[in-house]
Amino acid sequence: MNDALDVALRLVIVFVVFLTFPLIVGQTEHKVMAHMQGRLGPMYAGGFHGWAQLVADGVKFAQKEDIVPTGADRRIFQLAPAVALLPYLLVLLAIPIGPGEGAVGEVIDAGIFFVLAVMGVGVLGSLMAGWASANKFSLLGGLRTAAQLLAYELPMLLTAASVAMAAGTVSLPGIVDAFEWWWLPWQIVGAIVFFVAGLAELQRPPFDMPVADSEIIFGAYTEYTGLRFALFLLAEYAGIVVLCGLTTVLFLGGWHGPWGADGLGWVWTLLKAAVLAFVVIWLRVTYPRLREDQLQKLSWTLLVPLSLAQIALTGIVKVVIQ
């Protein structure tokens, strides 16, 4: 009974994080973008600096009519948002935020593989949406999504493999436990490649060619309305939370801070992830969208060679220090 209660409590906590953190990132994005562009952003909803704007948006989405186009493949069209969103919930289960077994939803032996495998499944949702909408713009968006995933999955895997080599384990808590401060300069190239490839996988600007609004309206999500559309948006922000959490755990040492990992270690994890989330927003405001060919070129001619070089460097240093 006690075990069942423990598991239930963990699931509830992860679920609450899954529902709140993406909203916090979204609200931060509203405000940060606004101030970077010399605006105020939402100011009225909820009273204090418009904190309840996204809640209001959620209510708005729930009230809208849920439309399925006549020519669409009905079941796949309706299933797609769930396929896009659920993987991020599963991934969140495996990300540790503090030392010990108490601070992770579920300890998974092959954590890196679990996380990367399940994140790859999420893209199937966009593909299904793009195909089932019976809309040319959606299909183009779906195609671009697939091409982007194929290009950026490889550098992401290779850099994650580099960290696993350095730590000698593929378990996420194990990697953070093995972390030393000098890993930061050692793995910095891998960290940047991982973060950039993750951004591309989430289709965040400057890698938002699949949803480029000036060309293909909103890519695979063009035909969606109401709650299902909101679910796709939620998937994007949950993806930011997951990507920042993963980069923190794999490359930035998770709960290790200047004053040791005891006690307030989880604060360090959250702080590092929050800084990364700020960088994600910052990049959106700063850079113009990459064209499709530039996007492919960046991955195949820059990120893949860099990640291979990082693996070679990791191997050499690992052999030398043993």
Place this chain on the structure above:
Amino acid sequence: MTLAAATVTAAHATTTTAAETHGFLSPTGVEIAFLLVGLVTFGAAIVTVTTKQLVHAALWLVVTLGGLAVEYLLLTAEFIAWVQVLIYVGSVVVLLLFGLMLTRAPIGRSPDADSGNRWAALTVAVAAAAALVWVVVDAFRTTWIDLGDTAGGAAGSTAVTGASLFQSWVLPFEALSVLLLAALVGAIVLSRKTKTTAAAATTPSVPGTRSDKADQADADQADKEGAR
């Protein structure tokens, strides 16, 4: 490779005869789950090859491959299960869907996509399945493999799989890598060859930059395939 690794780990676990310690008529929960998931996987596989809608076939393939991953999990082969999802669901099926959408993926039935080799395919499939089942049954018979009880943790955990793969089975592993490398180089060579012939064929009729751009696109494609 996954299959080989699975048998490797199985062979390393302690073995006894099933009839001595475990009856066949009193299955545990895991065994029942294994059977049910197997049935679902089998059903999804049947639908994959019989459905008239091309993209639905690819999506049912996702269910089939996912079901196989769950079976690996139930056999405590966690590492292999996640690799199965990563490679097959995350990459192979996405590549498949990409190809379908790029060429031809109408919504609804596509009767012209049916193959005339239905019976030949069925024969080959049944023969292959019979051979595989016969080999596995003949190899293990009533051997009972205890999955949770080896020195380095559960059989099939990452540590045990890695140790056996890179200690006992390193030669087949390396031979497989060379085979994959050869396939990769072969793919690049083939795509380059078609490029030069296509360029030779089109150059007299299509002047100017048009064919240059097409060549560039072909070369990019070859690079992508190569890197994958």
